[in-house]
Amino acid sequence: MTVLPQLDQLVAACHWIGAKGWAPATGGNMSVRQDDSYCLLSESGKDKGSLTRDDFIQVEIASNRAPSGRTPSAETGLHTLIYRLFPQAGAVLHTHTVNSTVLSRVEKGAALVLQGYEMQKTLAGQQSHLDSVSIALFDNDQDIDALSQRIAQFAQQTPLRYGFLLRGHGLTCWGKDVNEAKRHLEGLEFLFLCEMQRRLLEAK
Numbered sequence: 001m002t003v004l005p006q007l008d009q010l011v012a013a014c015h016w017i018g019a020k021g022w023a024p025a026t027g028g029n030m031s032v033r034q035d036d037s038y039c040l041l042s043e044s045g046k047d048k049g050s051l052t053r054d055d056f057i058q059v060e061i062a063s064n065r066a067p068s069g070r071t072p073s074a075e076t077g078l079h080t081l082i083y084r085l086f087p088q089a090g091a092v093l094h095t096h097t098v099n100s101t102v103l104s105r106v107e108k109g110a111a112l113v114l115q116g117y118e119m120q121k122t123l124a125g126q127q128s129h130l131d132s133v134s135i136a137l138f139d140n141d142q143d144i145d146a147l148s149q150r151i152a153q154f155a156q157q158t159p160l161r162y163g164f165l166l167r168g169h170g171l172t173c174w175g176k177d178v179n180e181a182k183r184h185l186e187g188l189e190f191l192f193l194c195e196m197q198r199r200l201l202e203a204k
């Protein structure tokens with residue numbers, strides 16, 4: 001495998017995610033783009049908070065195939081879809097947090113709309129709390145090919161930015177590199193926590 005500084009940053013991001021409790025048990029998966037044709041994806045079933053460089057498997061973006069024969073994430077198809085849809089995407093992070101899991105069930109619509117928060121500006125291109133940020137929300141599915149097709153169809157009609165929520169499952173987000181994907185993850189998780197608290201308090 002070629003030396004890839006982004007992979008070291010991804011390993012560090014995985015440890016940070018683990019320390020935050022955002023990938024409990026074996027939940028979550030992470031990847032980095034290697035080039036136009038390949039990405040490096042976390043091995044399925046591992047504790048993502050204690051991954052090393054050797055736990056990342058090369059996967060062909062077009063076919064989801066791992067030339068090594070090892071088993072990458074069960075959600076490989078979602079990572080490769082993002083790399084196909086967004087040539088600028090350099091890293092993808094998928095986490096299982098309590099807030100994304102619960103909020104994605106409480107919100108019955110096709111998107112979680114965030115508005116009025118200064119922290120929206122952690123998301124690339126956002127400049128004001130007055131704008132609305134729409135995070136697409138898809139029903140979860142054990143059939144990742146079917147889920148990927150549903151997301152791809154949605155993306156043909158509606159711009160997908162930053163990430164999407166899977167109902168009762170978690171958040172998948174991306175960025176131009178590991179640093180930006182990590183900032184989007186941290187920003188979105190902060191916004192989800194605010195939105196949970198707001199909905200709880202305003203319901204009283």
Ligand SMILES: CSCCC(=O)C(=O)COP(=O)(O)O
Nearest residue numbers: 026027028029044045073074
């Ligand atoms: C116990 S977590 C269920 C699978 C999942 O949603 C996940 O994020 C981890 O799957 P992987 O194959 O990447 O370990």
Ligand SMILES: [Zn+2]
Nearest residue numbers: 027028094170
């Ligand atoms: Zn998952």
